[in-house]
Every structure is written in C-alpha cells, then in structure tokens.
Amino acid sequence: MTLETADITPPATPSGKGKSLLAQDTRTKKRNAAETRFKAYGIAALAFSILFLAMLLFAIVRNGVPAFTQTFVTIEVELPADVLDKNGNRDIDDIKKVSTFGYNPLIQDALVAATADIETDVADGDLKKMLSSSAGATVRNAVIANPDLIGQTVEFEVLASSRVDGYMKGRVEREDLERDRNLDAAHLDIVDALSQTGGVTRKFNWDFILGADASESRPEQAGMGVAMLGSVFMMLVVLLLSLPIGVAASIYLEEFAPQNWITDLIEVNISNLAAVPSIVFGILGLAVFIQFAHLPQSAPLVGGLTLTLMTLPTIVISTRASLKAVPPSIRSAALGVGASEMQTVFHHVLPLAMPGILTGTIIGLAQALGETAPLLLIGMVGYIASNYPDGIASGFLDPNSAMPAQIFEWAKRADPAYYERAWGGIIILLVFLMTMNIIAIILRRRFERRW
Amino acid sequence: MLDDKYHADRAVGTMQDKKITAKNVQVFYGDTHAIKDVNVDIADKTVTAFIGPSGCGKSTFLRCLNRMNDTIDICRVEGDILIDDEDIYDPRVDPVQLRAKVGMVFQKPNPFPKSIYDNVAYGPKIHGLAKTKADLDEIVESSLRKAALWNEAKDRLHQPGTGMSGGQQQRLCIARAIATAPEILLMDEPCSALDPIATAQVEELIDELRQSFSVVIVTHSMQQAARVSQKTAFFHLGNLVEFDDTDKIFTNPQDPRTESYISGRIG
Numbered sequence: 001m002t003l004e005t006a007d008i009t010p011p012a013t014p015s016g017k018g019k020s021l022l023a024q025d026t027r028t029k030k031r032n033a034a035e036t037r038f039k040a041y042g043i044a045a046l047a048f049s050i051l052f053l054a055m056l057l058f059a060i061v062r063n064g065v066p067a068f069t070q071t072f073v074t075i076e077v078e079l080p081a082d083v084l085d086k087n088g089n090r091d092i093d094d095i096k097k098v099s100t101f102g103y104n105p106l107i108q109d110a111l112v113a114a115t116a117d118i119e120t121d122v123a124d125g126d127l128k129k130m131l132s133s134s135a136g137a138t139v140r141n142a143v144i145a146n147p148d149l150i151g152q153t154v155e156f157e158v159l160a161s162s163r164v165d166g167y168m169k170g171r172v173e174r175e176d177l178e179r180d181r182n183l184d185a186a187h188l189d190i191v192d193a194l195s196q197t198g199g200v201t202r203k204f205n206w207d208f209i210l211g212a213d214a215s216e217s218r219p220e221q222a223g224m225g226v227a228m229l230g231s232v233f234m235m236l237v238v239l240l241l242s243l244p245i246g247v248a249a250s251i252y253l254e255e256f257a258p259q260n261w262i263t264d265l266i267e268v269n270i271s272n273l274a275a276v277p278s279i280v281f282g283i284l285g286l287a288v289f290i291q292f293a294h295l296p297q298s299a300p301l302v303g304g305l306t307l308t309l310m311t312l313p314t315i316v317i318s319t320r321a322s323l324k325a326v327p328p329s330i331r332s333a334a335l336g337v338g339a340s341e342m343q344t345v346f347h348h349v350l351p352l353a354m355p356g357i358l359t360g361t362i363i364g365l366a367q368a369l370g371e372t373a374p375l376l377l378i379g380m381v382g383y384i385a386s387n388y389p390d391g392i393a394s395g396f397l398d399p400n401s402a403m404p405a406q407i408f409e410w411a412k413r414a415d416p417a418y419y420e421r422a423w424g425g426i427i428i429l430l431v432f433l434m435t436m437n438i439i440a441i442i443l444r445r446r447f448e449r450r451w
Numbered sequence: 452m453l454d455d456k457y458h459a460d461r462a463v464g465t466m467q468d469k470k471i472t473a474k475n476v477q478v479f480y481g482d483t484h485a486i487k488d489v490n491v492d493i494a495d496k497t498v499t500a501f502i503g504p505s506g507c508g509k510s511t512f513l514r515c516l517n518r519m520n521d522t523i524d525i526c527r528v529e530g531d532i533l534i535d536d537e538d539i540y541d542p543r544v545d546p547v548q549l550r551a552k553v554g555m556v557f558q559k560p561n562p563f564p565k566s567i568y569d570n571v572a573y574g575p576k577i578h579g580l581a582k583t584k585a586d587l588d589e590i591v592e593s594s595l596r597k598a599a600l601w602n603e604a605k606d607r608l609h610q611p612g613t614g615m616s617g618g619q620q621q622r623l624c625i626a627r628a629i630a631t632a633p634e635i636l637l638m639d640e641p642c643s644a645l646d647p648i649a650t651a652q653v654e655e656l657i658d659e660l661r662q663s664f665s666v667v668i669v670t671h672s673m674q675q676a677a678r679v680s681q682k683t684a685f686f687h688l689g690n691l692v693e694f695d696d697t698d699k700i701f702t703n704p705q706d707p708r709t710e711s712y713i714s715g716r717i718g
Contacts, residue, residue: 259524329561333624335519337574337631338551347573348563 060426067424070205070220071160071168073131073194075110077139081151090147100136104128107135107158118193122186130187132159132220160200162219162417164191168202171416208424212386213406219417222410224428226385230300230400231369231432233389237304237396238311238368243361245308246315253316254323255345274313281310282374290378298379298399306374311364318360322353354447362440366433372404381405403429470495470635470665471516476530478511478520485511488530489691491684495634498657498666500680500697502673504712507686509669513637516667517553518546534635551578554628554664558640560620562612562627567604570612570623571595574631590630597663598626599656618649625656629664636660638668642675654679673713677701685709 019025024032081088083106084098111127128135135158142156143149159165163183166172174185194200211223257263285306289295295302326349334344350357375381380401389395401409407425410418471493478486486508493499501509511520518539520526532539539549551574562570571591574580581587591608595601600622604615612623621641628636638657642650657679660666670676676683677697684694685706693700693709704710 327561329557329559330563331522332519332555332557333561333563333627334573335522336517336550336555336557337577337627338547338549339573339577340547343577347577352564 060423060430063420064423064425064427066169066171067420068204068208068427069169069202070208071165071200071202072157073114073160073164074155074157074199074201075107075114076153076155077106077110078153079106079139079143079150084143084150085147090150092144092147095144095147095150098140100140103136103139107131107139110156114194114199115190118190120186120190122184122190126184126187127190129183130161130164130191132161132218134159134214134218134221157201159220160191162415164188164200165202165220166417167191168195168200169420171420208421209428212388213384213401213409214386215384216413216415216418219413219415219421222418222421224403224406224425226388227401227403227406228428228432229389229395230303230380230385231402233300233395233400234304234307234402235365235369237301238307238365239361241304241308242311242315242364246312246361246364247319247357249312250316250319250323251345251350254320255349256341270313270316274317277373278310278371279373279377281306282377284309285374286377296397296399298383298401299397300380300400300402301396302378303375303380303402304396306378307368307371310371310374311368314364314367315357315360318363319353319357322356322360323349325356326352351447355444358440358444358447362436366436369433369436370404370429372402372408375402375405381408403432468495469493470534471667472531472533472536473512473515474531474533476512476515476528476532478508478515478529479527480523481525485689486515487689491691491694493665493667494682495665496661496663497682498661498668498680499682499684500676501667501669501684501686502671502676502712503686503692505671508689509684509686510639512686512691513639513667513669516635516637517550517555519550519555521546551631552633553635553637554631554633556621556624556628556636556638556641559644560617560624562615562620562623564611564613566609567595567612567615567623568608571626571630574627578631580630580632594626594630595623597629597660598622599652599659600626616649618645618652621645621649621653622656625653625660629660634664636664636666638666640669640671643671650675673701685712687712 083102085091085095087094108124108128111131112124115127135156138158139156142154160168161183163172163177163180164187167188168191174188177183177185177188191200207221207223207225209223209228210225211221212226213223214221253263253266285302289302289305290297295305330348330352331344334348335341339347372381379399382405383399383401385399385401385406387398389398389400403425407422407429410425411422469492471491473489473491473493476486476489477484489512501513503509514520515528515532516534516539520528528540534549534553538544563573565573568591571594572581572587575587575590581590592601592605595604600619603619604623612620615623621644625636625641641657642653645653654675657666657668668676668679680697682694683697683700685692685700685704685708687708693704693706695705700709701713704713
C-alpha cells in the first residue's frame with residue numbers, strides 16, 4: 001500500500017490519461033498568464049486614474065486655496081464732522097451726499113499717518129495705490145451705518161489692492177512691477193514694513209464666499225455669493241420641475257403606457273436627448289423662453305427652465321431603470337390582492353424605486369449645476385452679479401449669474417488675480433456639489449431603511 | 452395514499468354548486484395559441500388541482516380566472532369565464548373588484564417589503580373592509596390564524612415579513628390573500644419553493660381552507676394533487692385533456708395521454 005504514495009513527482013511528459021494535477025499543462029499556463037496580464041492592466045488603469053485625480057485635486061487646492069485669504073491694510077481714519085456732515089445735525093440724507101470720492105482724501109491722510117515712520121520715495125498721493133479702490137466705499141458704508149462715528153478717529157481694515165495681495169501671496173514679484181503703472185517696487189517696501197508692524201495682514205476672506213462679483217479692475221473685492229444664490233434659485237427651478245415631470249413621465253411610460261411604435265419612438269428619443277450637447281438646449285431656451293415667451297434675460301428662472309430640459313432625460317432614464325429593477329413579483333402580489341394599477345405603483349413600486357430615483361435626480365442636478373454652455377446663450381454669462389437678489393421673486397426673475405458661469409467669467413478676465421479666484425470658485429463649486437451628494441446619500445439611507 | 456376521510460370529503464365536494472364555469476376559453480399570446488377551447492366547471496368548497504407538463508397552459512388558465520393576464524399586453528382571452536354566473540370578462544367588470552373576490556397565491560413567496568401586519572392589512576385597507584383600527588387588528592389576527600401563522604407571527608407583527616422563512620412567507624401570502632375575504636383562492640404552484648416540512652404545513656392549510664373557499668391549485672407534483680385535491684384537471688399542450696374526480700384520474704384515467712403523464716412517460 002505504501003509504495004506508490006512516495007512517488008508524487010509529476011511525470012516529465014504528461015500526456016493523455018494519467019496527467020498529474022500537480023503540473024500545469026501549457027493550456028492552463030497560457031490561460032493563467034492571460035489572467036495575470038489582464039489583472040495587471042486593470043491595476044495600471046486604476047493607478048493612472050488615481051494619479052490623475054490626485055494631480056487634479058492638488059492643482060485645484062494649490063491654485064484655489066489662496067483665493068480664500070485676502071490682504072487687508074489697517075488704517076486709522078479721522079472722520080471730521082466739517083467734511084462729512086456740514087450741517088452738523090447728523091441727518092442721514094446729508095451724510096449720504098458725500099460720495100466715496102469725498103472719503104478718498106481722508107483715507108490718503110490716514111495712509112500718510114500710517115506710513116509716517118517709513119522712509120519712502122512714494123508721493124503721498126500715490127500711497128492709495130496700495131489699497132483697493134473699494135476702500136472709500138468701505139469707510140463710507142461704515143459711516144452711513146453708524147453716523148455716530150463722525151468726529152472720531154476710527155480703525156478700519158480695508159482691502160489691499162490685488163497687486164499687494166499678489167505680493168503677499170507670492171504671485172507678484174518686484175520685477176513684475178517694472179512695467180506696471182498701478183504699483184511700484186517702492187510700494188512693496190512700505191508693505192513689507194507695514195506687515196512687520198501688523199498694519200498689513202492676510203486673513204480668511206468670507207467675502208469671497210458670500211460677496212458679490214466686482215468690476216474687472218477690483219479682483220480683490222470679487223466674491224461668489226451672488227452667483228451662488230443664482231445657482232441655488234436655478235437648482236430650485238430644476239428640482240421643482242424636473243423631478244415631478246420626470247418621475248411622472250417615467251411611471252407612465254414604464255407602468256401604464258401600451259407597447260407600440262409611439263412609445264418605442266418616445267423611448268428612443270429620450271435616450272437620444274440625454275446625449276444632445278447642452279448648447280443645443282441653450283439655444284432652445286433662448287428661442288422658447290426669451291424670444292417667444294418674453295421671459296427676462298439672464299434670469300435664474302430661464303436658466304432653470306433651460307437646464308430642466310437638459311436634466312429631464314437623465315431623470316427619466318434613471319427612474320425607468322430603477323422602476324424596472326423592482327421585482328415583478330411585488331407587482332403581481334399587489335395586483336393579486338386587488339390593488340389598482342395606480343395603488344400598486346404608488347404603494348409598492350415607487351417606494352422601492354425611490355433610492356434609485358433619488359440617485360438619478362442628484363446626478364441630473366449635479367450635471368445641471370456644472371453646466372455653463374446653455375447659460376451662455378440665455379445671457380447668464382458675462383453679467384456682473386453685483387447685487388444680492390431682493391427677495392424670492394427677485395431671486396428668480398432678476399438678472400444673475402451662476403457659479404460655473406462666474407468661474408468662466410473670472411477665468412477670461414485679464415488680471416491674474418482673477419485666475420486665482422477662478423480656481424477658488426472651482427473649490428466652492430465642488431464643495432457645493434459634495435454637499436448635494438451627501439444630502440442625497442442621507443436621503444437614500446432613509447428610504448432604504450424602510451426595508 | 453388516500454384515506455377514508457378524503458373519500459368522504461370528496462363526496463361532499465361533488466355535491467356542491469359550481470362556482471366557476473369556463474366555456475370555450477381560448478388564450479393567445481400574440482400568435483401563440485396557449486389555451487385551446489377549455490370547458491370546465493369548478494365546484495365551490497372544493498380543492499381543484501391543475502396538473503400537466505411545463506408549458507401546458509395550466510398557469511395561464513389559472514391567471515385567466517382573476518384576470519391577472521390583463522397586465523400582459525399581448526395576451527388575448529376569448530370565450531366565457533363565469534363566476535357565480537357572471538361573466539368576469541364583461542366590460543362592466545372592474546378587475547380590482549374581481550381580484551378582491553378571487554385571491555391569488557404565487558409560486559414564489561412574495562410578501563411586500565413591509566411589516567407582517569402591514570402585509571396582511573394591506574388588502575382590507577384598500578378595499579375598505581375595516582372601519583376602525585380594532586376591526587383591522589381583528590382581520591389581521593383571524594387571517595393569520597386561518598393561515599396557521601398566528602402563533603409564530605403574533606410576537607413579531609411589526610417586523611418585516613421578508614425576514615421570515617420561506618414556508619412562513621408563503622403562509623403569510625396566503626393570510627394576505629384570505630384577508631380580503633375572497634370566495635375563490637387561486638394557488639400557482641404554492642409549494643414549489645418550499646421544503647417538505649413547509650410543504651406539508653401548506654397542504655394541511657389548503658385542506659382547511661376548503662371549508663370556506665373554492666381553492667384552485669396548480670401543481671407540478673402529482674402526489675400533491677392526489678393529497679390535497681378532490682377534482683383534478685390534466686392539461687396538455689393547451690388542451691384540457693381530462694377533468695374528473697382526483698382518485699379517478701389517478702387510478703382509472705380515461706385518456707391515454709393522462710395515463711402516460713401519470714405513469715411518467717410524457718411531461
């Protein structure tokens with residue numbers, strides 16, 4: 001019994017019968033090699049994607065994060081009553097008569113005082129080049145908000161000009177300023193001196209997230225807030241229209257519609273619509289909503305309507321897919337106890353399909369949120385969103401921009417300070433998207449927990 | 452295999468009035484002629500079994516009895532099917548009311564992904580059978596008792612029905628079907644997904660349900676047909692070949708095809 005058990009070495013040339021399982025034949029070897037190769041391709045592809053993603057994130061964070069901080073100059077501004085309130089009765093209408101230009105000499109005096117200890121060639125009148133041209137408005141707004149400040153000397157933190165900000169962030173070098181008429185190297189010496197004494201500081205700038213866009217010459221003042229509201233109002237329109245319409249259409253097509261050539265045609269066209277370039281929807285929106293229906297240009301309502309057209313196919317396709325995925329046995333069970341077709345759909349099929357519908361909706365909304373091309377045609381790009389909407393109706397109907405449109409707008413402006421803001425805008429957009437996705441995941445969990 | 456009790460019951464069964472009458476029923480799926488000229492009388496308070504090889508049309512015919520075939524676009528039914536002498540394919544008939552009267556249990560246990568209570572209460576709720584919560588509780592309890600599931604389910608009424616074992620799920624589906632107070636219960640291979648013990652429980656239940664309902668059961672198992680039914684119909688290639696008392700079909704079939712099927716030569 002023991003003599004064969006010792007002989008476990010495979011035969012040198014396995015052939016036909018009696019092949020040993022301990023040696024791989026050529027076929028098996030080939031097959032295993034192919035498998036190993038395929039796995040390697042897969043891992044390589046994955047590694048490439050991760051690498052590109054990491055590069056993308058790195059670039060976004062590196063270029064975008066500086067946009068969230070801004071350089072401020074602290075100055076002590078004397079607010080003399082004889083300039084700002086000639087009648088001396090603190091009447092708000094009188095105070096408002098003094099324009100921002102009226103404040104500029106006060107700021108200049110404050111700057112001269114602040115730089116008194118610093119030896120410099122810069123003429124007193126040129127000192128204000130260090131500040132944003134919004135400085136006068138900043139001081140004026142504070143005075144109008146609180147007229148009691150008149151007659152006192154008040155400390156203000158005003159925005160530095162974008163060149164000074166760029167210098168603090170390392171974007172602007174002294175050599176860059178040789179041909180720059182806005183700032184001289186001598187200004188930077190003052191900035192260096194002031195930053196040592198704490199007169200020039202760089203800190204987190206909420207106005208970039210919450211503020212309004214500014215003119216081309218004031219990148220330091222530009223913010224995303226108003227465009228963000230424009231996007232929010234647009235998304236509300238898209239959600240309120242495309243979800244009910246899309247879901248109702250899918251339910252009808254999937255559960256009630258007869259199978260004939262008309263529904264086949266509709267089905268093919270919905271799939272095709274999902275692949276239509278978004279600019280086509282843009283020109284459709286222009287023709288239908290603005291030229292035909294005479295809705296206001298650049299309004300989030302029109303943007304939302306246009307994006308609804310674009311989002312509907314996505315929602316319809318994903319809703320139909322998730323309705324299809326509900327096991328037919330549930331439908332038979334409901335029909336079997338005498339539920340009507342509508343009761344079957346609304347009591348049993350729809351709750352089960354809800355997680356899938358939500359996922360599809362969020363994907364559609366995310367697409368719509370990031371869409372720029374259709375907005376180009378209805379005038380939401382290029383509009384300077386400098387005012388907050390005044391109430392809900394104004395939010396839908398007043399001209400506004402949207403986040404991607406604002407980013408596009410910034411990216412094409414000449415000042416390099418806007419380039420940095422475009423990257424920062426991308427970060428805000430991505431955070432916005434991620435928030436939407438997290439809400440979707442939470443909602444989906446809720447629905448799934450109902451077994 | 453058949454004890455005396457069954458013979459006695461069967462005699463009672465045959466004396467009952469007819470509940471369902473099918474006259475010259477034809478069913479087409481598109482161009483396929485699935486059911487060919489079927490005539491059959493199904494008695495009240497009786498278990499009637501439909502047997503036959505796969506694809507013979509027995510399930511199709513069963514689904515005609517509560518118009519479940521309506522949901523299939525290409526399916527067309529001709530001929531008359533009368534329940535209590537009313538044509539169920541009359542345009543005035545709403546399939547929803549019909550299905551409340553003709554309950555159905557499917558091949559695979561298909562409880563709703565809801566609690567046990569909600570599964571049973573769903574039918575009575577949508578048909579307005581219970582006016583108060585107490586009424587509904589009572590219907591749920593009596594249905595679960597009739598389905599021999601009360602003792603196992605009473606402590607977990609608000610847990611998901613999908614968390615039960617296969618046999619329990621199928622009895623839950625039976626409870627759900629009888630909760631709407633139907634007069635006829637259709638069962639499409641109710642035991643094919645169950646183990647022998649669960650099968651025995653369901654079969655026992657079917658025999659009890661006969662007291663209150665007319666039961667029509669499609670089965671692949673000839674032993675099961677012999678155990679639970681008083682009447683048996685043999686279908687072959689869309690034809691109703693033979694319809695008679697169960698023991699007659701199994702002991703003395705008239706048609707050679709029936710005999711071949713029962714002895715295992717076709718099918």
